Amino acid sequence: MSTNEGTTGQDVIDVLTTDHREFEELVQQITASVDPAQRRESADQLIGELVRHAVAEEMYVYPAIREHLPNGEEAVEHDTQEHKQLETLMKQLEAVDAQDPRFMELLGELHQVLADHVRDEEGQQFPQLRAHIPADELVRIKDKVETAKKLAPTRPHPSAPNAELFHKLVGPGVGLVDRLRDKLTSRSN
Ligand SMILES: [Fe+2]
Numbered sequence: 001m002s003t004n005e006g007t008t009g010q011d012v013i014d015v016l017t018t019d020h021r022e023f024e025e026l027v028q029q030i031t032a033s034v035d036p037a038q039r040r041e042s043a044d045q046l047i048g049e050l051v052r053h054a055v056a057e058e059m060y061v062y063p064a065i066r067e068h069l070p071n072g073e074e075a076v077e078h079d080t081q082e083h084k085q086l087e088t089l090m091k092q093l094e095a096v097d098a099q100d101p102r103f104m105e106l107l108g109e110l111h112q113v114l115a116d117h118v119r120d121e122e123g124q125q126f127p128q129l130r131a132h133i134p135a136d137e138l139v140r141i142k143d144k145v146e147t148a149k150k151l152a153p154t155r156p157h158p159s160a161p162n163a164e165l166f167h168k169l170v171g172p173g174v175g176l177v178d179r180l181r182d183k184l185t186s187r188s189n
């Protein structure tokens with residue numbers, strides 16, 4: 001990490017990797033909770049964070065993978081398919097009552113696909129991006145990713161988790177995934 005440039009010393013790989021850890025924490029939080037309202041809120045936050053992350057990757061990171069990695073085309077195809085699977089599961093999860101036994105089943109399925117996907121990215125694509133793309137370019141991509149995510153924040157400040165602003169912007173519940181994706185892609189074009 002010491003070779004990275006930029007004011008925060010972070011590049012796009014650092015930011016996306018931090019997101020991955022946050023997803024894991026949210027899954028653990030939901031699993032540990034016995035309160036349906038809390039489960040719902042954390043699941044909506046997970047969905048919100050994950051959609052933002054996936055859209056930002058598709059807009060700025062997957063094109064870089066395609067351009068710079070020897071097997072880029074294939075890797076992007078594979079990763080995009082997994083994003084679609086994640087999206088299908090998120091749509092099911094947003095629509096199911098937190099008290100329904102199906103809720104935890106769906107969370108388990110989502111967690112499994114997500115864990116596989118994260119392993120691929122962190123084990124293969126991310127190290128390859130660092131090997132093939134200059135450090136300052138990875139910092140530029142990070143700035144784009146962060147700007148894209150700010151268009152649909154899931155919380156006002158990283159150190160103050162709060163779903164309120166997010167709910168004000170896109171609202172919780174059914175249609176969350178689509179509404180958030182639309183917001184992210186239309187505003188950024
Ligand atoms: Fe991804």
Ligand SMILES: [Fe+2]
Pocket residue numbers: 016020053057118121
């Ligand atoms: Fe990712």
